Amino acid sequence: MADKYNAETIITETQKRICNAFDVFDHESNKTVDVREIGTIIRSLGCFPSEAELHDVIAELEDEEPTGFVRYEKFLPTMTKILLERKFRPIPEDLLLQAFEVLDQQKKGHLEPVELTKYLTQEGEPFTQEEIDEMLSAAVDPDKNVILYKDFVSMMTLYDG
Amino acid sequence: MTKVISMKAAVIIQRWYRQYAARMEMRRRYTWNIFQSMEYADLQDQIKLYNFLGYLMDNFTPSSSERNLISHIFRENEVCRDAEWERYFNYTKIDVPDIYSGPRLTFPLDMVQAADLVEAFRNKQQLHSRYVLQLLLETWKLLRGLPNINRVSTCHSKEITVCGDLHGQLEDLLLIFYKNGMPSMEKPYVFNGDYVDRGKDSIEILLILFAFLLVYPGDVYLNRGNHEDHIINLRYGFTKEVLGKYKLHGKRILKLLQKIFSWLPLVTVIDHRVLIVHGGISDTTELALIARVDRHKYVSAMKPPKKKTPSRSSLHAASEHYNEMITCKNRTGSVTFPKPFAARDSFQRRSLQDFSRTVARTVEEELEVRRRQAQFSMSSFSQSHHILGSAPSCESESDSSEVFDTSDDDWKQILDLLWSDPMSQDGCVPNEVRGGGCYWGPDVTEDFLNRHNLQLIIRSHECKQDGYEFCHNRKVLTLFSASNYYEIGSNRGAFVRLGPDLVPYFVQYQATSMIRGLSFPQIVKRTEHTALKVLREQLFVHKSDLLSAFQELDKENTGLICLSDWASAIERVLHLDLPWRVLQPQLVSSTTDGMLDYHGWFRDLALKNHSSEHIEQSMLETLYKHRSTLETIFRIVDTDNSGLISFEDFRQTLKLLSAYLKMEISDEVINELVISTDTNNDGSIDIDEFMEAFRLVDKSRLERGKSPFKFKQEYQRLPQEEETSQTAASTGPQISQGPPSQTAGSLGTHTENCSSSQTEDLCDISVVVPPQ
Numbered sequence: 038m039a040d041k042y043n044a045e046t047i048i049t050e051t052q053k054r055i056c057n058a059f060d061v062f063d064h065e066s067n068k069t070v071d072v073r074e075i076g077t078i079i080r081s082l083g084c085f086p087s088e089a090e091l092h093d094v095i096a097e098l099e100d101e102e103p104t105g106f107v108r109y110e111k112f113l114p115t116m117t118k119i120l121l122e123r124k125f126r127p128i129p130e131d132l133l134l135q136a137f138e139v140l141d142q143q144k145k146g147h148l149e150p151v152e153l154t155k156y157l158t159q160e161g162e163p164f165t166q167e168e169i170d171e172m173l174s175a176a177v178d179p180d181k182n183v184i185l186y187k188d189f190v191s192m193m194t195l196y197d198g
Numbered sequence: 199m200t201k202v203i204s205m206k207a208a209v210i211i212q213r214w215y216r217q218y219a220a221r222m223e224m225r226r227r228y229t230w231n232i233f234q235s236m237e238y239a240d241l242q243d244q245i246k247l248y249n250f251l252g253y254l255m256d257n258f259t260p261s262s263s264e265r266n267l268i269s270h271i272f273r274e275n276e277v278c279r280d281a282e283w284e285r286y287f288n289y290t291k292i293d294v295p296d297i298y299s300g301p302r303l304t305f306p307l308d309m310v311q312a313a314d315l316v317e318a319f320r321n322k323q324q325l326h327s328r329y330v331l332q333l334l335l336e337t338w339k340l341l342r343g344l345p346n347i348n349r350v351s352t353c354h355s356k357e358i359t360v361c362g363d364l365h366g367q368l369e370d371l372l373l374i375f376y377k378n379g380m381p382s383m384e385k386p387y388v389f390n391g392d393y394v395d396r397g398k399d400s401i402e403i404l405l406i407l408f409a410f411l412l413v414y415p416g417d418v419y420l421n422r423g424n425h426e427d428h429i430i431n432l433r434y435g436f437t438k439e440v441l442g443k444y445k446l447h448g449k450r451i452l453k454l455l456q457k458i459f460s461w462l463p464l465v466t467v468i469d470h471r472v473l474i475v476h477g478g479i480s481d482t483t484e485l486a487l488i489a490r491v492d493r494h495k496y497v498s499a500m501k502p503p504k505k506k507t508p509s510r511s512s513l514h515a516a517s518e519h520y521n522e523m524i525t526c527k528n529r530t531g532s533v534t535f536p537k538p539f540a541a542r543d544s545f546q547r548r549s550l551q552d553f554s555r556t557v558a559r560t561v562e563e564e565l566e567v568r569r570r571q572a573q574f575s576m577s578s579f580s581q582s583h584h585i586l587g588s589a590p591s592c593e594s595e596s597d598s599s600e601v602f603d604t605s606d607d608d609w610k611q612i613l614d615l616l617w618s619d620p621m622s623q624d625g626c627v628p629n630e631v632r633g634g635g636c637y638w639g640p641d642v643t644e645d646f647l648n649r650h651n652l653q654l655i656i657r658s659h660e661c662k663q664d665g666y667e668f669c670h671n672r673k674v675l676t677l678f679s680a681s682n683y684y685e686i687g688s689n690r691g692a693f694v695r696l697g698p699d700l701v702p703y704f705v706q707y708q709a710t711s712m713i714r715g716l717s718f719p720q721i722v723k724r725t726e727h728t729a730l731k732v733l734r735e736q737l738f739v740h741k742s743d744l745l746s747a748f749q750e751l752d753k754e755n756t757g758l759i760c761l762s763d764w765a766s767a768i769e770r771v772l773h774l775d776l777p778w779r780v781l782q783p784q785l786v787s788s789t790t791d792g793m794l795d796y797h798g799w800f801r802d803l804a805l806k807n808h809s810s811e812h813i814e815q816s817m818l819e820t821l822y823k824h825r826s827t828l829e830t831i832f833r834i835v836d837t838d839n840s841g842l843i844s845f846e847d848f849r850q851t852l853k854l855l856s857a858y859l860k861m862e863i864s865d866e867v868i869n870e871l872v873i874s875t876d877t878n879n880d881g882s883i884d885i886d887e888f889m890e891a892f893r894l895v896d897k898s899r900l901e902r903g904k905s906p907f908k909f910k911q912e913y914q915r916l917p918q919e920e921e922t923s924q925t926a927a928s929t930g931p932q933i934s935q936g937p938p939s940q941t942a943g944s945l946g947t948h949t950e951n952c953s954s955s956q957t958e959d960l961c962d963i964s965v966v967v968p969p970q
Contacts, residue, residue, distance in 0.1 A: 046762075049762075050762050053762070053765070053779055054779045054780070057777035057778065057779040057780045058224070058777065058780055060775075060777055061224060061227050061228050061231060061777050061780060062227060065622045066775075067622065076216075076220065077220040077223050077224060078220075078224075079220075080216065080217045080220030080221065081220050081221055081223070081224035081780075084217075085213055085214070085217050086213075087209070087213055088212075088216075127217075128210055128213060128214055132210055133210060133211065133214050135207075136206075136207035136208075136210040136211050137207070137211065139199060139203055139204070139207045140199075140204060140207050140208075140211075142199055156204060156207070156208045156211075157208055157211065157212060160204060160205045160208040160209075161205050161206075161208035161209035161211075161212050162209060162212050162213075163212075164212060164215075168215075168216075168219070171219065171718060172215055172219075174717050174718055175717045175718060175719050192719070193214060193215065193218040194214075
């Protein structure tokens with residue numbers, strides 16, 4: 038049996054993955070997606086770009102006159118390159134846990150929603166109101182009303198799909 | 199901690215969270231795609247049914263036993279001789295026992311009674327059949343006076359509320375009333391069809407809407423949807439619901455509803471500017487024509503009226519006419535079947551008249567017909583007309599004299615209104631997915647709006663993830679009011695308010711009694727879990743074809759294929775437009791060196807499906823694929839709606855279906871199928887029990903009135919479920935009763951999440967019967 042893992046096969050497989058992911062957001066089945074969904078597609082393929090890096094990619098993808106849509110013909114080569122070059126590598130999970138621990142100055146083992154909100158909406162690449170609301174709904178323990186970040190990290194890092 | 203460090207920490211958390219959110223969004227999205235493609239597959243099932251019935255019409259050469267079955271299928275044994283109409287719908291003889299604690303209606307209804315009715319249904323009470331019949335009769339009388347086109351105005355600064363499909367989901371209607379207020383003179387409503395089927399409280403929704411219609415006839419407007427159709431109801435659960443809730447008078451109620459559905463107006467126009475219609479339009483839609491049709495003659499999409507025959511002599515014509523009257527009198531329905539589509543017209547115009555010529559009548563029947571024909575002279579239409587017309591409720595018979603005036607055009611106009619869907623390309627093509635109506639493009643919208651001086655079309659008919667969606671340059675709005683339609687968490691519902699400026703104001707919602715206490719990711723996971731179960735079922739059902747496809751790719755018979763081949767094979771076999779490579783991690787649990795042991799994979803699928811081992815695999819698969827056709831035929835054959843069919847009819851049905859499918863089915867296999875059901879010894883088979891034992895139907899869903907073709911749910915411990923989850927799940931039947939708590943956080947800017955009444959019961963829990 039021929040060696041299934043030559044470069045060509047890898048590229049083809051990668052491109053089929055990209056195609057599938059793209060199709061999920063191609064609502065009109067005309068091989069275009071809304072530019073606002075590009076970030077979701079790229080991330081769902083396993084990449085961890087920062088917001089700034091994402092903006093750069095989108096700028097590259099949009100035509101000279103941005104229509105608000107990205108065509109598959111343009112997306113495919115760009116995304117293939119990203120995946121094959123392994124750009125936007127994942128952040129190691131223990132680093133994520135450390136990040137929470139660092140914010141938990143009193144070493145309580147949990148964070149108050151208010152304090153986490155402050156950090157995430159004011160520093161780094163700030164969350165929008167919608168993002169912080171969604172995150173809190175997933176992260177806040179409903180009984181104790183705090184964020185048990187260890188559990189939250191486990192939830193986020195679990196690759197159940 | 200320095201600012202730099204906290205910033206770095208924030209960046210890491212943000213970056214990771216955004217990646218996580220993207221993954222969830224992808225899963226939410228493809229889950230949605232799965233449901234949509236399953237619905238597509240379900241619609242294909244409907245087409246299969248039509249094709250099967252068409253095949254029966256065309257192809258069978260009846261031996262005596264088969265002929266009986268087939269004429270059995272096509273005849274509705276309804277009592278409907280003229281003098282019996284009044285007796286048939288007479289509710290006054292129905293006693294209401296003292297013990298009955300539900301609402302006791304007095305007519306004319308008033309607002310207080312309507313509100314009480316809503317409250318009673320919220321408390322899970324059932325309206326007594328006497329009042330049901332009375333309410334339906336009053337409704338029918340009112341509807342008969344309404345025009346085909348409702349005309350509404352937003353004068354006096356009234357805002358008009360428009361709602362889309364409700365599909366028997368009472369909770370959503372209650373939510374709408376809670377958020378928006380109940381209908382009144384200050385609060386007019388337009389309801390855009392599809393009140394029934396699939397959900398479990400279809401009759402309650404109808405009764406509420408009709409009650410408000412009676413109380414506020416100038417402020418409540420009802421459009422007809424494609425599910426306001428008794429043959430569709432046979433398949434999608436409404437018929438079953440009514441018969442289950444009203445064991446004694448259910449058939450009467452259904453009969454009356456049949457008439458009521460045909461009398462529902464077709465469209466509503468607001469301020470001469472906004473058109474509200476259930477399905478949509480086509481390039482031939484013309485409101486002036488719509489205004490003139492006799493809408494009540496179009497009882498069902500499956501029953502086009504008889505064709506006009508202008509060339510015949512009056513004598514012949516008269517006898518034709520008389521045949522028609524006889525047919526109506528004996529209530530032999532005409533079940534008609536669309537041609538498998540090659541041609542432009544999807545619904546072929548066949549009537550039972552065509553069919554009955556092929557089926558030889560018994561000698562006695564022949565004599566009877568000729569005797570009747572001899573009795574009446576050709577010129578005494580009016581006489582016979584009079585006889586038929588004398589029964590006060592017998593409208594359709596007296597209208598049969600107008601059967602000559604019905605045209606194909608009228609028929610098409612109505613089908614288009616109730617069944618069409620918008621598409622993004624220009625043009626207008628027949629809607630082959632649904633089998634009726636068409637797909638219409640933005641150019642058709644533009645042209646239509648210009649011709650009629652309108653600015654917006656509001657339609658429903660299609661489920662939208664956010665409850666509503668614009669298309670065609672915001673000139674077409676799809677509005678869907680049944681939240682969680684495919685599954686808990688699958689979609690929001692929405693309604694819209696229009697003031698005199700006709701700028702739409704949307705309110706979205708999601709009935710949350712089931713997702714109380716669940717966070718958004720948990721909801722996504724649950725919904726995805728169900729979708730994947732359904733998908734695995736589909737894979738299992740296609741095992742033989744898939745196996746062949748895999749073996750083709752595994753030429754050296756190693757039992758292994760690579761994942762890429764796995765995906766390609768599935769794509770080819772299943773014809774479902776789904777992102778298989780994205781779904782792969784969920785469907786394939788383990789591989790060695792990137793190669794999949796496909797026999798092992800099928801074993802895993804089988805385990806998850808608890809399939810019956812005894813019956814031959816491909817037989818099971820094929821019948822499973824066609825289970826909805828099978829069940830619908832059973833129910834049609836079960837003409838007295840007893841839930842039982844005779845062993846002989848059962849056998850014949852299976853044999854006919856298998857001949858059509860070119861599939862071998864031996865008597866031994868049929869016997870096995872029967873044995874696995876708990877049959878009474880009198881040679882009859884309980885349809886529900888059969889379908890259950892055949893592992894096709896979730897019985898508790900049936901009891902709750904849901905459609906047979908729906909997604910099975912099992913409450914198993916969901917993978918990676920958090921321990922802190924309030925709805926702790928475990929295998930087996932489970933009661934889920936979280937304390938009333940805050941609902942999940944905002945799912946978007948417009949969402950107003952509100953929970954309905956806390957009296958919610960034990961919802962979608964299924965009891966899985968282990969294999970016998």
